[in-house]
Amino acid sequence: MENPLQFKDLGLDNRLLKTLAHYDFKKATEIQQQAIPYAIAGKDLLASSKTGSGKTLAFLLPMLHKSLKTKAFSAKDPRGVILVPTRELAKQVYSELRSTLSGLSYNAVLITGGENFNDQVKALRRYPRFIVATPGRLADHLDHRSVFLDGLETLVLDEADRMLDLGFAPQLRRIHKAAKHRRRQTLLFSATLDHDQVNDIAAEMLNEPRSISIGVSNEQHKDITQRFYLCDHLDHKEALLDRILEQEDYRQVIIFTATRADTERLTEKLNERKLKAVALSGSLNQAQRNTIMSQFERAVFKILVTTDVASRGLDISTVTHVINFDMPKHTEEYVHRVGRTGRAGNKGDAVSFVGPKDWDSFKRVERYLRQDLNFDVLEGLEGKFKGLKPRKPVNKGNQGNKGPAKPKVKQSAKKPAKRDKSYYKNVAVGDSVFIPRKKTAPKVDDE
Ligand code: ADP
Ligand code: MG
Numbered sequence: 001m002e003n004p005l006q007f008k009d010l011g012l013d014n015r016l017l018k019t020l021a022h023y024d025f026k027k028a029t030e031i032q033q034q035a036i037p038y039a040i041a042g043k044d045l046l047a048s049s050k051t052g053s054g055k056t057l058a059f060l061l062p063m064l065h066k067s068l069k070t071k072a073f074s075a076k077d078p079r080g081v082i083l084v085p086t087r088e089l090a091k092q093v094y095s096e097l098r099s100t101l102s103g104l105s106y107n108a109v110l111i112t113g114g115e116n117f118n119d120q121v122k123a124l125r126r127y128p129r130f131i132v133a134t135p136g137r138l139a140d141h142l143d144h145r146s147v148f149l150d151g152l153e154t155l156v157l158d159e160a161d162r163m164l165d166l167g168f169a170p171q172l173r174r175i176h177k178a179a180k181h182r183r184r185q186t187l188l189f190s191a192t193l194d195h196d197q198v199n200d201i202a203a204e205m206l207n208e209p210r211s212i213s214i215g216v217s218n219e220q221h222k223d224i225t226q227r228f229y230l231c232d233h234l235d236h237k238e239a240l241l242d243r244i245l246e247q248e249d250y251r252q253v254i255i256f257t258a259t260r261a262d263t264e265r266l267t268e269k270l271n272e273r274k275l276k277a278v279a280l281s282g283s284l285n286q287a288q289r290n291t292i293m294s295q296f297e298r299a300v301f302k303i304l305v306t307t308d309v310a311s312r313g314l315d316i317s318t319v320t321h322v323i324n325f326d327m328p329k330h331t332e333e334y335v336h337r338v339g340r341t342g343r344a345g346n347k348g349d350a351v352s353f354v355g356p357k358d359w360d361s362f363k364r365v366e367r368y369l370r371q372d373l374n375f376d377v378l379e380g381l382e383g384k385f386k387g388l389k390p391r392k393p394v395n396k397g398n399q400g401n402k403g404p405a406k407p408k409v410k411q412s413a414k415k416p417a418k419r420d421k422s423y424y425k426n427v428a429v430g431d432s433v434f435i436p437r438k439k440t441a442p443k444v445d446d447e
Contacts, residue, residue: 010036012061013068019100020061029054031214035187036062044206045187049214050221051339052315055158056096059187063154064100066185067129073183074151080130081149082156083175085163087112087134087286088293088314093158094132106130113137114286121146135163135171142178149179157201160190162312164197165330176205191312191332223342224350227376228362231355232383237325238269240353243378244323245275245303248349251318252296255305256337258326263305266325270303277303280310312336321349327358327365334365359388 006027007020028036031049039045039062049055063080072079082097084090094110101108108130109123117140124147131138131147141147155175157163163172186206190198193213202209231237245253255277257263263279270277278301280292296304297316304310308328319341328334334352341348354362354375366373 006033010061011040011065012036013065015068015104016061016064016100019102019104022099022102029058031055031212032058032061034212034214035059038210038212039063039185039187040065042066042185044185044209045189045212046193046202046206046209047188047212047214048190048193049212051191051336052343053214054344055189056093056315057100059156059158059189060093060097060100062187063130063156064104064106066153067106068104070153072129072151073153076127077148077151078128078131079152080154080156081138081152081175081179082130082132082158083135083138083163083172084132084158085134085166085168085312086309087114087289088310089159089312090132090134091290091293092315097130097132101130108132111137111141112286114289117144135168135175139171139174142174149175150181152179152184155179155184155186155205157186157188157190157205159312160188160201161192161195161198161332162336164195164201169197169201172201173204191336221339221342223346224338224348226338226350226352226373228352228354228373229378229381230375230383230385230387231353231358232385233355236381236383237353237355238266240378240381241266241323241325242273243381244321244351245270248321250302250349251320252299252316253303253321253323254310254319254337254340255303255323255325256310256328257305257307258329260307262325263307267303267305270305275303276301277305280304280306282307282309308333308337310340314340315343316340317343317346319343319348320346321351324350324352327352327354327361329361331361331364331368334361334368354387356385356388363390 007025008017010028010033031047031053035045035047035058039059047055047058059082067079082093084093090110090112094108097108106129107126109120109128109132111120111124111131111133113134113136120137120141121144124141138147142149157172188198188202188206188209193199193211229240231240241255255266257266260281260283263281267277267279278292278296280289280296284292292304295301299318322338322341324334324337328337338348338350341350352362362373
């Protein structure tokens with residue numbers, strides 16, 4: 001506690017500074033330093049900063065500060081609503097809110113899909129001051145008239161880009177309309193501001209926002225060491241994974257796969273070898289998802305195998321390694337996945353396997369990060385695959401595919417077919433479920 005004044009310098013209420021003393025934070029992070037004073041001054045915010053940089057407190061503190069300093073607009077309506085894309089993230093933000101609220105006599109509820117609707121109605125009847133929610137379920141409660149937002153003072157959109165990617169735009173608009181009055185303050189946080197839909201929503205929902213962007217999302221994260229391995233096929237990936245888990249000193253690991261089916265399959269394999277792995281996927285019911293996450297947080301399991309359902313926001317400081325068993329389909333997810341490690345000043349390792357199927361994604365990540373990424377090799381596990389020759393971008397049809405690229409592409413298509421048909425057959429299924437491109441059914445993370 002060298003310099004605890006840093007938070008105080010931001011103009012926060014003393015009662016909040018007391019709560020903050022529980023955390024052992026030496027100073028406010030950069031995003032907190034920049035965002036909090038503007039938010040306290042009542043400005044709308046359009047903010048982005050790196051993973052693990054303390055965005056949660058950057059919105060919780062000013063929201064609570066305002067509630068402590070001003071009289072509520074309404075005795076019944078919530079004073080603050082925080083929207084997040086996934087149930088897991090909602091739980092985490094809720095628990096951070098609860099600890100920040102300790103000692104203050106405010107109540108808060110968590111409203112997400114997958115939980116009993118009527119229990120939530122009952123909880124909402126107790127007029128909670130703060131709500132942490134996934135947008136789909138909160139919109140349902142608006143329709144059901146179990147909650148009203150006319151008196152809402154602060155609306156927070158956390159991970160706004162992800163909410164929009166998941167197809168929540170209609171629900172966000174629904175919530176915005178329900179709380180549309182001039183004195184509402186809106187704080188929008190997004191991993192990137194370079195996102196059309198985010199800018200559209202910001203234009204609709206924010207009022208002369210202050211734009212804050214700390215670092216860029218593709219900036220190299222100094223606490224995360226990235227490594228890449230070329231792989232020939234599934235068995236090769238598994239052999240590499242075995243070696244890494246055998247050789248490296250890890251505390252907890254998150255492994256990302258392309259599909260739900262792979263999470264299950266891989267988890268079984270790891271457990272056969274007594275590695276204490278558990279699979280988390282959107283196909284489980286909410287009670288199961290909650291149990292798994294809390295077990296992983298308590299380190300009952302050392303390895304969590306999952307899809308992009310867990311790529312955003314989760315903050316578990318003991319995660320020393322992130323392994324991309326398959327590269328993500330959407331480039332930004334790479335940054336979010338690896339951002340599950342190296343949090344709050346800890347060091348982390350991000351390991352990615354790049355097979356023929358992953359090659360395009362790898363090249364996109366490389367361009368996005370603006371780094372030349374090199375490949376590492378593990379002795380005895382060198383593969384034959386050395387990457388695909390460049391071909392004309394975007395045009396996926398045969399048109400642009402003349403010359404030398406062609407045989408390589410064919411070759412890559414042949415191998416997986418020999419190995420494990422269902423594995424590749426499932427790719428499309430998992431992806432379309434996890435990242436719906438259309439506005440329909442954002443079922444996975446919420447409903
Ligand atoms: P983000 O939302 O930017 O990804 P989080 O809000 O989840 O990041 O914070 C990441 C971690 O950093 C959390 O464990 C949080 O408790 C911790 N943290 C937040 N603020 C500070 C601070 N001022 N100093 C040190 N650690 C902090
Ligand atoms: Mg966050």
